[in-house]
Amino acid sequence: MVDTVYSDALAQIQALDKETPADTLAIIRISEPIGTSDGTATSERSPSKRTSDVSTDAYDNPTPATLEADLTHYKELFSKLRFSYLEQVTKEKFLRAIVGDPPLVVAHSDNVELEAELAQIKEELQRRKEEVRISVEEMEKMSRDLAKRYENVQLQTTQLSELPASIANLEETISRLRDAQSAQLQERSSLSPSQNLPLEATLRLLADKDAELTSLKRTLASSETALVRKTGEAEALERELAVLEKKRNEVIAQAKEAQRRKLQGESDGLEEMGRWYAGAEQILKSLV
Numbered sequence: 001m002v003d004t005v006y007s008d009a010l011a012q013i014q015a016l017d018k019e020t021p022a023d024t025l026a027i028i029r030i031s032e033p034i035g036t037s038d039g040t041a042t043s044e045r046s047p048s049k050r051t052s053d054v055s056t057d058a059y060d061n062p063t064p065a066t067l068e069a070d071l072t073h074y075k076e077l078f079s080k081l082r083f084s085y086l087e088q089v090t091k092e093k094f095l096r097a098i099v100g101d102p103p104l105v106v107a108h109s110d111n112v113e114l115e116a117e118l119a120q121i122k123e124e125l126q127r128r129k130e131e132v133r134i135s136v137e138e139m140e141k142m143s144r145d146l147a148k149r150y151e152n153v154q155l156q157t158t159q160l161s162e163l164p165a166s167i168a169n170l171e172e173t174i175s176r177l178r179d180a181q182s183a184q185l186q187e188r189s190s191l192s193p194s195q196n197l198p199l200e201a202t203l204r205l206l207a208d209k210d211a212e213l214t215s216l217k218r219t220l221a222s223s224e225t226a227l228v229r230k231t232g233e234a235e236a237l238e239r240e241l242a243v244l245e246k247k248r249n250e251v252i253a254q255a256k257e258a259q260r261r262k263l264q265g266e267s268d269g270l271e272e273m274g275r276w277y278a279g280a281e282q283i284l285k286s287l288v
Contacts, residue, residue, distance in 0.1 A: 097104035 097106075
C-alpha cells in the first residue's frame with residue numbers, strides 16, 4: 001500500500017516535469033524586438049548586426065544583471081534619440097512655417113495660449129509618468145516575488161523527486177535493523193532461558209527476585225548499623241592505642257637515657273635506691 005502511494009506520487013511529479021516547459025520562466029530579452037526588426041530569427045542574429053555595444057555573451061545568456069545593464073543602455077539610447085527627434089521635428093516645422101505660402105505668423109497671444117496648454121499637458125504627463133512608475137515598481141516587486149516562488153517550487157520539486165529513493169533507502173535500513181534486532185533477541189533468548197518463560201513463571205521469578213532484593217536491603221541496613229557501631233569502637237581503640245603509644249615512647253626514651261648514663265658511668269640514683277630497697281627487705285625479713 002505504501003509503495004503504491006510512493007509510486008503514484010513519483011508518477012505525478014514526473015508528469016508535472018514533462019508538462020512544464022523548460023523555458024517557462026526566463027529572462028526577457030528586451031533587445032530582441034529591436035534587433036530583429038528585419039524579420040530574422042534571434043538565433044540567426046550575428047554579433048556584427050547588433051545596434052548597441054552590449055556584449056554578445058550577455059545577449060545570448062541573459063541574467064538579471066545583464067538585463068539591468070540592457071535597460072540602462074536602452075534608456076540612454078532612447079533619450080538621445082528622443083532629443084534628436086524633437087530637434088529634427090522642430091527644425092522641420094520652423095522651415096515649413098518660413099517657406100510656406102502664405103508664411104505662418106505666430107502672435108504673442110498664440111504663444112501664451114500654447115504655453116498654458118503645454119503646461120496642462122506636461123502636468124498630465126507627469127501624473128501619468130508617476131502612475132507608470134508606481135505600476136512598474138509593483139510589477140518589479142511582483143516579478144521578483146514570483147521568481148523566488150518559482151525557484152522554491154523547482155527546489156521542492158527536485159527534493160520531492162529524490163524523496164521516494166530516500167524513503168526506499170530508509171525502509172531498507174529499518175528492515176535491516178529489525179532483522180538484526182530479532183537475531184539479537186533470539187541470541188539472548190538462547191543464552192538466557194529465563195527470558196522465554198511464560199507469564200506465570202515470569203511473575204513467580206519476579207516475586208522471588210523481589211523477595212531476595214528485600215532481604216538484601218535488610219541485610220545492607222543491618223550491616224550499615226553494625227558498621228557505624230564498629231566505626232565508633234575502632235575510633236575509641238585508636239584513641240587508647242595513641243595513649244599507649246605515647247607511654248611506650250616515653251618508656252623507651254627513659255630506658256635509652258638510663259642506658260646512656262650507665263655507659264657513661266653516671267648514676268641516676270636508681271641503683272642506690274634498689275640497694276636500699278633490697279637491704280630494707282632483708283631487715284624486714286629478719287625481723288619477721
